[in-house]
Amino acid sequence: MCGIIGYIGNKDITPLLLDGLQKLEYRGYDSAGICVSDKQQLKTVKAKGKISELAKKVKSKTLNGAIGIAHTRWATHGEPNEANAHPHLDCKQELAIVHNGIIENHQALTELLKKEGHKIKSQTDSEIIAHLVEKFYKNDLEAAVRQALKLIEGAFGLAVIHKDENKIVVARKGSPLIIGVGENEMFIASDIPAILEHTKRVIYLNDNEIAVITQGKYIITNLEGEQINKEVDEIKWNVEQMEKKGFKHFMLKEIMEQPEAIANTLRGRIKDGKVKLTVDFDIQKINRIIITACGTSWHSALIGKHFLESIAQIPAEVDYASEFRYRSPIVSSEDVMVVISQSGETADTLAALREAKVKQAKTLGIVNVVGSTITREVDSGIYLHVGPEIGVASTKAFTSQVVALLLLALYIRQQQGHEIDKDLLKQLDKIPYQINQALKQADNIKEVAAKFVDSKNFLYLGRGLNFPVALEGALKLKEISYIHAEGYPAAEIKHGPIALIDEDMPVVFVATKNNLSQKIISNMQEVKARDGNIIAIVSQDDKEISKLADSIIKVPEVIDELSPIINAIPLQLLAYYIADLKGLDVDKPRNLAKSVTVE
Ligand code: F6R
Numbered sequence: 001m002c003g004i005i006g007y008i009g010n011k012d013i014t015p016l017l018l019d020g021l022q023k024l025e026y027r028g029y030d031s032a033g034i035c036v037s038d039k040q041q042l043k044t045v046k047a048k049g050k051i052s053e054l055a056k057k058v059k060s061k062t063l064n065g066a067i068g069i070a071h072t073r074w075a076t077h078g079e080p081n082e083a084n085a086h087p088h089l090d091c092k093q094e095l096a097i098v099h100n101g102i103i104e105n106h107q108a109l110t111e112l113l114k115k116e117g118h119k120i121k122s123q124t125d126s127e128i129i130a131h132l133v134e135k136f137y138k139n140d141l142e143a144a145v146r147q148a149l150k151l152i153e154g155a156f157g158l159a160v161i162h163k164d165e166n167k168i169v170v171a172r173k174g175s176p177l178i179i180g181v182g183e184n185e186m187f188i189a190s191d192i193p194a195i196l197e198h199t200k201r202v203i204y205l206n207d208n209e210i211a212v213i214t215q216g217k218y219i220i221t222n223l224e225g226e227q228i229n230k231e232v233d234e235i236k237w238n239v240e241q242m243e244k245k246g247f248k249h250f251m252l253k254e255i256m257e258q259p260e261a262i263a264n265t266l267r268g269r270i271k272d273g274k275v276k277l278t279v280d281f282d283i284q285k286i287n288r289i290i291i292t293a294c295g296t297s298w299h300s301a302l303i304g305k306h307f308l309e310s311i312a313q314i315p316a317e318v319d320y321a322s323e324f325r326y327r328s329p330i331v332s333s334e335d336v337m338v339v340i341s342q343s344g345e346t347a348d349t350l351a352a353l354r355e356a357k358v359k360q361a362k363t364l365g366i367v368n369v370v371g372s373t374i375t376r377e378v379d380s381g382i383y384l385h386v387g388p389e390i391g392v393a394s395t396k397a398f399t400s401q402v403v404a405l406l407l408l409a410l411y412i413r414q415q416q417g418h419e420i421d422k423d424l425l426k427q428l429d430k431i432p433y434q435i436n437q438a439l440k441q442a443d444n445i446k447e448v449a450a451k452f453v454d455s456k457n458f459l460y461l462g463r464g465l466n467f468p469v470a471l472e473g474a475l476k477l478k479e480i481s482y483i484h485a486e487g488y489p490a491a492e493i494k495h496g497p498i499a500l501i502d503e504d505m506p507v508v509f510v511a512t513k514n515n516l517s518q519k520i521i522s523n524m525q526e527v528k529a530r531d532g533n534i535i536a537i538v539s540q541d542d543k544e545i546s547k548l549a550d551s552i553i554k555v556p557e558v559i560d561e562l563s564p565i566i567n568a569i570p571l572q573l574l575a576y577y578i579a580d581l582k583g584l585d586v587d588k589p590r591n592l593a594k595s596v597t598v599e
Contacts, residue, residue, distance in 0.1 A: 001597040002100035003027035005194045006069040006159045006168045008215050009185025014063045017070040020194035021051045026390055026594040027190060028074025031085035035096040036068035042096050042163050046085040069159045071098035074593040078123030088127040090134035091119055095162040099126035100190055101155035101175040102598050133160055142212050145169045159188055168213045172205040175597045176345045176373060179203040179211055179218055181232055186213045192235055193242050200235040204371050233371055241387045249586045251391030255572045256439060259432040261386035261396040265403045270429055273422050275411040280380045281362040283415040287334035289314055292321040292352040296394040297340040302468035303564050304405030312412035321352035333360035342389055342397035343595040344372025353377060366404045368397050391587045392594045393479045395572045399565045427559050437556040438569040445570055448535060448551045449577030452506050458483060461490035462510035463520060469510050469564045473571030480579040480589045490523040501532040510567050513539040514560045524548045537570050
């Protein structure tokens with residue numbers, strides 16, 4: 001949610017910053033801007049729209065300098081236009097700020113600053129930071145930022161430059177910020193992809209830390225000014241993983257790389273008929289597991305609940321992180337809070353985690369991004385290891401989360417001294433191969449997509465473990481094709497949604513073979529009787545269900561526990577092809593951002 005990059009060094013700064021913004025575009029893309037200091041003045045260019053619009057405008061200007069900051073915006077306060085784009089400057093145009101987050105008391109601060117004669121030009125909450133720093137500036141940027149921060153309430157990842165100072169001052173509370181350490185050059189960024197091409201050495205700032213960055217040095221302090229020594233981490237991702245590698249979109253690439261991604265999630269975790277995980281608390285003492293997450297990760301949590309209850313025999317609850325944090329949940333030291341997050345930065349999930357910690361729960365994170373805030377705050381964790389997920393719509397993270405949750409349930413069962421289902425383990429080990437088989441349906445799915453590309457509404461239905469898959473299929477379609485879609489437990493439709501069904505309503509049934517197949521067939525008949533148009537995801541050798549469906553998509557037959565992984569694949573592809581056939585920007589759907597670091 002909003003992307004920040006900054007640089008101090010000898011490289012050609014404008015292409016470097018623009019390239020960094022491009023890599024952060026998944027975080028927001030309604031406007032962008034860049035500001036470079038040549039030690040005499042600040043030169044700023046901003047544009048409405050994507051980074052490519054900014055790049056066109058920058059071409060006609062000379063923006064040389066050794067220090068610069070840049071920003072790609074996901075609007076919270078104020079419409080997406082040039083005035084609201086960052087960087088924001090003070091009245092004298094001597095200092096510039098870029099900000100990711102929300103300043104909650106911006107109205108009160110705006111009143112105060114206006115009374116003092118500051119001219120606020122934008123509708124954003126962020127611009128007041130520039131004016132506050134200006135108010136306190138007396139030839140010491142760091143001191144002025146510190147004073148400004150004392151007045152600010154809310155969340156920020158912040159970078160500030162001043163034309164007279166050879167430094168970038170950065171601060172973090174609630175919104176991610178990293179420092180990239182180079183050879184006689186330094187970077188700051190919201191996320192690793194922006195700087196990976198230049199350095200793999202990063203420092204993760206924590207909340208309430210301030211860093212002063214000069215060309216060869218960084219000093220990190222807390223709000224009281226005490227110096228903090230932090231480790232430099234080495235990033236394991238490589239630049240190739242950040243590229244589309246010939247695919248039209250990152251989303252398609254990420255769907256297609258699921259066999260490898262899931263193999264990476266499994267690597268080293270199944271050995272000699274046992275599950276190997278590192279959980280640093282006593283599993284025997286678990287009373288209950290609460291799983292919190294948002295969006296797609298919440299869907300995997302629903303599947304995780306099934307696993308934890310049926311395999312580990314532990315009561316499990318699932319909560320939207322945004323709801324959990326505000327409803328005085330009853331949590332004790334015998335509960336374990338599992339937080340699931342691809343990015344590891346989702347504000348609501350992080351807040352739910354912190355709430356659980358205050359209530360003494362043990363915490364475990366299932367996270368993809370190494371070093372992200374959630375991974376640094378949980379007691380224990382399971383990394384997904386699926387590599388960077390850049391398409392805004394989550395795909396490989398979802399299937400990997402399901403795998404991680406299954407491993408967790410099996411692990412708990414095993415640690416409780418019970419036998420675990422060896423056959424299930426064997427099947428799980430083979431799942432990358434089955435995913436590969438499912439992906440071979442891509443051409444067929446494209447044809448199905450072409451039939452329904454003009455539909456205005458979709459229903460997605462599934463039962464048991466595949467109800468969350470139906471929810472996930474509907475979410476994928478909504479996000480990237482802007483078609484209204486609802487997911488329901490199949491048997492629930494007769495309690496309301498069946499009223500929607502007519503010949504214009506495509507109904508996607510997740511109907512692979514399991515003990516509920518006969519029930520699903522009855523639900524299909526109810527839809528058929530009302531002229532609904534059925535798209536069915538069925539097992540490879542199915543004959544019966546296929547007779548009821550108007551379009552069928554076959555997937556390899558797997559045991560029930562693994563069916564959500566396989567069944568998610570055609571739904572991801574269906575959403576992808578519909579959105580692509582509509583000519584939409586699949587990787588950057590309107591109004592969305594990959595990492596939601598505001599409430
Ligand atoms: C859907 C999607 C979002 C995220 C949600 C949580 O495709 O990407 O719904 O799943 O914002 O994000 P993480 O998993 O990063 O916490």
